[in-house]
Amino acid sequence: MVQDSLGILLGFFVAVTLQVLLFDHINLFGFSCPSVYLFFIISYRFDRSQFFLILLGFLLGFVLDIMQSSSGANTIATLLISFIRPWVIRFSFGIIPDSNSLLSMKSRMGNQALYIGLMILIHQFVLQSVAYFDVAHTTLILRNTLVNTALTFILLLATLNLTKKKN
Amino acid sequence: MQWILNIIIQKRNLLLFLFLLGIGIIFSSYRSSYHQSKLQRFGIIISGGIFKSINNSKSYLSLTESNQSLLAENSALHQELLQYKQAENLISESTNPELNNYLVRSATVVKNSYAKARNIIIIDKGTSDGILKGMSVVGPNGIIGIIKQTSAHFSSVISILYQDFSINAKIQGKGAFGSLSWEGYDPTRMVLSDVSIINTIAVGDTIETGGMSAYFPKGIPIGTIIDFETPTSGGYYNIEVALLNNLTDLEHVYIIENKKRSEFIDLQKKSEDGTR
Numbered sequence: 001m002v003q004d005s006l007g008i009l010l011g012f013f014v015a016v017t018l019q020v021l022l023f024d025h026i027n028l029f030g031f032s033c034p035s036v037y038l039f040f041i042i043s044y045r046f047d048r049s050q051f052f053l054i055l056l057g058f059l060l061g062f063v064l065d066i067m068q069s070s071s072g073a074n075t076i077a078t079l080l081i082s083f084i085r086p087w088v089i090r091f092s093f094g095i096i097p098d099s100n101s102l103l104s105m106k107s108r109m110g111n112q113a114l115y116i117g118l119m120i121l122i123h124q125f126v127l128q129s130v131a132y133f134d135v136a137h138t139t140l141i142l143r144n145t146l147v148n149t150a151l152t153f154i155l156l157l158a159t160l161n162l163t164k165k166k167n
Numbered sequence: 168m169q170w171i172l173n174i175i176i177q178k179r180n181l182l183l184f185l186f187l188l189g190i191g192i193i194f195s196s197y198r199s200s201y202h203q204s205k206l207q208r209f210g211i212i213i214s215g216g217i218f219k220s221i222n223n224s225k226s227y228l229s230l231t232e233s234n235q236s237l238l239a240e241n242s243a244l245h246q247e248l249l250q251y252k253q254a255e256n257l258i259s260e261s262t263n264p265e266l267n268n269y270l271v272r273s274a275t276v277v278k279n280s281y282a283k284a285r286n287i288i289i290i291d292k293g294t295s296d297g298i299l300k301g302m303s304v305v306g307p308n309g310i311i312g313i314i315k316q317t318s319a320h321f322s323s324v325i326s327i328l329y330q331d332f333s334i335n336a337k338i339q340g341k342g343a344f345g346s347l348s349w350e351g352y353d354p355t356r357m358v359l360s361d362v363s364i365i366n367t368i369a370v371g372d373t374i375e376t377g378g379m380s381a382y383f384p385k386g387i388p389i390g391t392i393i394d395f396e397t398p399t400s401g402g403y404y405n406i407e408v409a410l411l412n413n414l415t416d417l418e419h420v421y422i423i424e425n426k427k428r429s430e431f432i433d434l435q436k437k438s439e440d441g442t443r
Contacts, residue, residue, distance in 0.1 A: 050180050058187040062194070071202050072195025079191055083184040130195065133205050 004048075012060065015040040020067045031144060034152040035123065037064065039159055041082055042119050046089060047100040057082025070131070077127035081119055088118050103163055116160070117153055124148045238273035238419055245305070245421050246271040249384050269384055270424040272296065274304075276417045277321070281354040286326040288312060290420060293320040303383045303423045308411040310334065310389055311420050313382050322422075328354050328414055335377040336389055338368060344377050347389060347408065354414050357390065359406040366404075368395060374408050381431040384423060 015037040023036045037060060044053055061078030068074070081088075089097060092115035099105040105112060128141040128148075175182060196203040226233070249269040274296075278289035292298045294317050304311040304324050312324040325332060328349050336347040336359060343366035345359045359374060372392045378385025390408040397404060425431075 051183060054180060054183050054187065058191070061191070065194070065198070069198075071199035072191055072197075075191040075194060076188065079184065079187050083180070130202075133202055 008044075008056070011040050011043075012056065015060065016063050016067065019064060024068060028151060029147065032147045032151055034148065034155050035120070035127070036152065036155055036159070038078075038081070038120060038123055038152065039156055041078065041085065042116055042156065043102050043160075043163075044085075045101050046097060050086060053085065054079065054082045073127045073130035076130050077123050080126050081123045084122065085119070088115060088122075092118065102160065112160070113153075113157065116156055117149070120152045120156065121145070121149045124152070234419075241307075241419075242271040242273045242421055245423075249423070268426050270297075270426065272298070272422045272424070274298075274322075274420050274422055276420060279415075279417050280326065281328050281415050284330050284351050285332075286328045287315065288324040288326050288417065288420075290322050290324060290422075291320065292422065293318045293322050295319045297424070298322050298422055299424070301382065301428065303425070304420050305383075305387055305423060306412040306414075306417060306420050308388065308413075310376060310383055310387055311412065311414065311417070314422065324420075326414065327357070327410075334383065334389070335379045336374050337377040338362070338366070338392075339373040339375050339388075341366060341368065341372065343368065344379070345403075345406070347374065355410055356393075357408045357410060359392075359408050360403060362404045362406060364397060364402050364404055368392060368404060368406065370394065381425060381428045381435070384425065 019035070019037040023034050026033055040060060041053070041057055044056075057078045058075060061075035064070075064074040064078075065072050092111050097105070102112065102115070124145045125141070128144045132141050192206070196206050246269060249271070272292060274290040274292040276288055277291050280286040280288060288304075288311065290304070298314060298317050300314050300317060302314040304314065310327055312326040312329070314322050315325045316323045327334060327347075330349060330351045333346045333348040335344065337344045343362050345362035347357050347359050349357050362368065370392050374389045374392065376383040376385055376387040376389065388411055390410040392406055393409045394407040395404050
């Protein structure tokens with residue numbers, strides 16, 4: 001229990017630090033920035049408390065907004081994907097996934113990629129929509145969503161493979 | 168209480184999400200003036216829509232009072248208009264209330280008729296409201312008829328759509344007089360006869376009350392000329408008039424009391440008796 005909590009705290013701290021100190025400085029094509037901190041939400045064990053995940057998601061986005069001096073878009077986007085995660089899991093893996101952790105999952109890569117891709121896509125869409133908050137900027141929102149989703153997806157998939165190999 | 172607690176426990180994730188979402192939105196508006204203004208604009212659209220619906224409902228529920236107040240206002244304005252028209256004919260301007268010959272009251276039509284040969288309208292005012300036989304009745308756009316019979320709370324009105332009933336009328340701005348009557352076919356058309364061909368008339372000319380009877384004050388619009396025939400023999404036009412008032416759709420009318428009507432009738436009677 002204590003070990004689990006410490007693991008979560010460590011993961012939280014690493015996600016925030018890496019995002020703020022490293023990945024926020026990546027500016028691909030002049031506008032694209034990967035949201036690698038999503039790995040914390042995506043890899044959170046499926047059998048753990050959803051209530052706690054929603055709180056963690058809110059805190060994660062909140063801290064990032066404070067650190068990045070942004071307008072609260074991270075808070076709302078991360079909170080939303082923390083809340084809808086069970087439905088995305090059910091859609092990607094079926095009613096009962098074969099493992100309670102993405103890191104030890106043996107199911108097909110397609111399902112895992114679908115799960116990761118959907119989480120990132122929804123997160124980025126909400127993030128960009130809240131950041132711009134204007135229907136007139138729909139083209140910009142869609143462009144940023146697609147490019148950031150692709151970039152984040154590649155990085156998270158690579159991270160997942162590295163983490164799995166370690167295990 | 169137990170039931171509420173059960174709901175909270177069952178829906179704790181959703182409630183937490185909504186609560187934190189609210190905090191996130193507040194945080195967002197606090198951090199960014201752009202988001203604050205966008206949210207305020209959104210709030211104005213929502214609240215404006217809600218309050219407009221509430222106001223519409225309130226207006227609808229208070230329509231009766233609004234109608235009564237508008238009717239009273241219209242009566243007063245009609246009266247003022249008659250006063251001004253009267254004042255145009257005086258040599259000197261005067262604010263003497265004795266010169267105000269007309270009193271206007273409003274009423275609602277409870278029964279209308281326009282398809283018969285002789286049509287009668289019933290209104291919801293009677294002797295208890297000061298209505299007497301012989302008073303004239305006008306609508307928003309022109310004349311309606313004359314009070315025929317009264318009871319305590321109702322009165323019957325001979326409509327201008329009544330065969331054998333004719334009204335003294337003149338062509339506005341031209342001084343030509345005639346007699347307006349209804350032929351019994353079309354409730355929107357009347358015929359103006361006895362207008363001499365020495366007068367120049369045109370389609371579009373306005374017909375108004377002539378003021379030569381004790382019923383209608385002078386100058387109340389009736390209709391417009393839509394067609395006329397110059398006879399091959401005889402000295403009078405055959406003029407077709409389109410009524411300004413829609414007598415098939417009457418809701419509110421105004422009754423005009425001519426305070427000097429009885430004096431006019433007495434004088435007329437004496438003059439007629441004297442000539443026999």
